[in-house]
Amino acid sequence: MRAPSSELPIVFDGVTVTAGPVTILDRIALTLAPGAPTVLIGPNGSGKSTLLRVAMGLLAPSRGRITWGGLENVPPLKRAIVFQRPAMLRRSAAANIRFALRAAGMPRAEHARRTGELLEHVGLGHLADRAARKLSGGEQQRLALARALARDPAVLFLDEPTASLDPTATKAVEDIIRTVSERNIKVVMATHDLGEARRLAGDVVMLHRGRIVETAAAASFFDRPQTAEAKTFLAGELLV
Amino acid sequence: MPNDVTALQLVLGGDPALFAIVWLSLYVSLSAVALAALIGIPLGAWIALTKFPGRQGVIVLLNALMGLPPVVVGLAVYLALSRSGPLGAFGLLFTAPAMIIAQTVLVTPIIAALTRQTIEDLWIEYRDELTAMNLGPLGRVTALIWDARFSLVTALLAGFGRAAAEVGAIIIVGGNIEGFTRTMTTAIALETSKGDLPLAVGLGLVLIAIVIAVNALAWTARRAGERLAG
Numbered sequence: 369m370r371a372p373s374s375e376l377p378i379v380f381d382g383v384t385v386t387a388g389p390v391t392i393l394d395r396i397a398l399t400l401a402p403g404a405p406t407v408l409i410g411p412n413g414s415g416k417s418t419l420l421r422v423a424m425g426l427l428a429p430s431r432g433r434i435t436w437g438g439l440e441n442v443p444p445l446k447r448a449i450v451f452q453r454p455a456m457l458r459r460s461a462a463a464n465i466r467f468a469l470r471a472a473g474m475p476r477a478e479h480a481r482r483t484g485e486l487l488e489h490v491g492l493g494h495l496a497d498r499a500a501r502k503l504s505g506g507e508q509q510r511l512a513l514a515r516a517l518a519r520d521p522a523v524l525f526l527d528e529p530t531a532s533l534d535p536t537a538t539k540a541v542e543d544i545i546r547t548v549s550e551r552n553i554k555v556v557m558a559t560h561d562l563g564e565a566r567r568l569a570g571d572v573v574m575l576h577r578g579r580i581v582e583t584a585a586a587a588s589f590f591d592r593p594q595t596a597e598a599k600t601f602l603a604g605e606l607l608v
Numbered sequence: 609m610p611n612d613v614t615a616l617q618l619v620l621g622g623d624p625a626l627f628a629i630v631w632l633s634l635y636v637s638l639s640a641v642a643l644a645a646l647i648g649i650p651l652g653a654w655i656a657l658t659k660f661p662g663r664q665g666v667i668v669l670l671n672a673l674m675g676l677p678p679v680v681v682g683l684a685v686y687l688a689l690s691r692s693g694p695l696g697a698f699g700l701l702f703t704a705p706a707m708i709i710a711q712t713v714l715v716t717p718i719i720a721a722l723t724r725q726t727i728e729d730l731w732i733e734y735r736d737e738l739t740a741m742n743l744g745p746l747g748r749v750t751a752l753i754w755d756a757r758f759s760l761v762t763a764l765l766a767g768f769g770r771a772a773a774e775v776g777a778i779i780i781v782g783g784n785i786e787g788f789t790r791t792m793t794t795a796i797a798l799e800t801s802k803g804d805l806p807l808a809v810g811l812g813l814v815l816i817a818i819v820i821a822v823n824a825l826a827w828t829a830r831r832a833g834e835r836l837a838g
Contacts, residue, residue, distance in 0.1 A: 455733050519741070
């Protein structure tokens with residue numbers, strides 16, 4: 369079992385992000401605590417990806433503050449993120465993992481063993497020597513997960529990791545996400561796929577136009593949505 | 609019209625004078641490209657990844673320097689290396705190292721400018737990943753240069769093309785001394801002016817063949833590398 373992480377809880381306190389005249393996140397107050405996956409849902413442009421970037425520390429709030437384990441300005445040593453379209457380094461799958469291990473400061477002597485473990489974990493052991501850019505979309509996404517896990521993160525952010533994947537590849541990625549969560553790694557995932565949110569979420573944060581409109585345990589959210597926006601979104605109607 | 613058979617005979621017959629000229633030309637041009645790569649690749653990568661006041665002006669200047677007139681570079685290097693110049697004490701004027709210096713000055717902006725563009729484009733693609741990995745500046749630069757290695761071959765080839773074809777700078781700082789600083793391009797210029805067209809044509813054929821061979825070799829290596837690394 370993983371020891372309690374100093375990264376958690378991640379607390380957003382009135383976080384606003386603007387880009388010129390556009391407000392992307394609007395006074396976000398949110399606590400991401402240890403436990404089951406937190407899934408951010410909402411239509412395109414609702415601010416899910418930006419919220420993940422702020423939580424990862426890639427983007428500073430325009431106003432408000434964010435803390436990791438009660439501290440501000442914590443370097444992302446135990447946080448990792450998988451982007452919707454991860455950039456594959458122009459190397460083999462195994463070399464992509466080794467690169468991440470080096471970046472995370474793991475001793476070189478352990479690289480081979482850990483690389484093998486991670487590739488097996490995501491089902492890519494047989495493709496270790498294949499050029500990463502020649503892998504299929506689903507395989508690249510799994511490799512990106514392995515690369516993120518190379519950092520031995522306490523928190524793993526996933527930005528629509530199954531968007532544009534077929535059902536088989538989606539299931540493979542979701543299976544990995546479940547095993548990651550079972551290892552007490554906090555998963556925070558953005559998606560606009562309600563089915564995926566139902567399958568994976570422990571709790572749900574719904575965003576619309578940069579604001580949190582509803583936060584609830586997954587069962588409660590899907591069975592008894594409280595806000596008009598959530599009801600509209602769950603009914604499959606257009607939320608504009 | 610030159611006698612083509614005579615030109616070919618010179619090439620195929622293994623004329624020692626001709627091969628000495630070819631060897632010196634390759635030595636000077638490849639040395640200049642190697643030195644320019646050592647300077648230009650890190651410089652281009654640094655400009656690509658660093659924000660500083662006047663950066664846009666530096667980029668414009670660097671791009672403009674790709675078109676440096678060789679005779680102007682030759683004159684500047686000549687003044688620097690001449691007996692009364694700041695580097696006169698080294699006694700390099702009219703030697704192969706002087707020609708290497710002049711060609712390095714010409715080639716460095718080409719490699720630096722093309723590297724800057726290549727690394728900047730790749731950085732757009734990699735920025736999020738490398739930032740999320742908490743990589744420091746040195747880690748970013750080395751990762752980007754390594755992953756851009758196949759594209760950077762093109763920058764090196766452009767530099768080699770410039771060096772191999774160049775005559776204005778090296779004729780000023782090298783002096784075109786037979787058996788000492790005479791290269792293919794300076795020899796072609798000289799022999800043409802003397803009316804010895806077979807030798808000039810022979811050297812021209814060799815020069816073109818070398819440029820094609822180097823490009824073919826680099827292209828083959830690039831394709832093989834891309835097949836392996838993606």
